Amino acid sequence: MKNLGRVTPATAMVLEALLSAERIWGLQIVKDVGKKPGTIYPILDRLESAGWVIGEWDSAEGRKGPRRRYYRLVSEARPLAQDYVNVQQAKAPTSPSRPRPAMREGQWCGA
Template sequence: MHRISWYKGDDPSLNKELLKGSTGTMILSLLERHDLYGYELIKELERKSAGVFALKEGTLYPILHTMEAEGWVESYWTEANGRKRKYYRITRAGRTQSERKKAEWTKFRGAIDLVLGEGNA
């Protein structure tokens, strides 16, 4: 399990427990849209979350390496403007994992909403 050290908020200790395991799901979801290199992943996650999540490189790359080992993403190098960049793309197995994790998250969120009185039960 990766330590979550990237939440921007008043009390990050509350969110570590809430977000454990969600980092990979968010990364896979971003990669479903298009291939990204590490810095782009960090910036896109921050942008999509309205600045709430600010992943650090020291958190991102171990997660990506684990995902590569699991066969959920693959990487490739490309050069643009004289700079080499390592891009990540989601694999078929990664898409399957992403759908599974999104379904789990939806079920979990729905159950929490029910307990908190926000859902229909």
């Protein structure tokens, strides 16, 4: 298992999704994280190359639609992944609210 180096907020979100399930398919991670596939799949590839994640193609032939690729976090990576998630959550603001935009002179506030 290789060191990941700098972990972006998106990577921490992917790790959190992987921690939440024993095995999860790629598009479900995309939905859970709320980022585009072009952001998530390169992160999954990097995690797999680093030995943190094992990816396996779905072998269920009875299911309609494209094959799914399932990912699971290796057991040795779980505590480190949780550490990265905890650090990222500690950095996040406690309130998701944003400041209201400043009013321009003569603008009606609607309040």
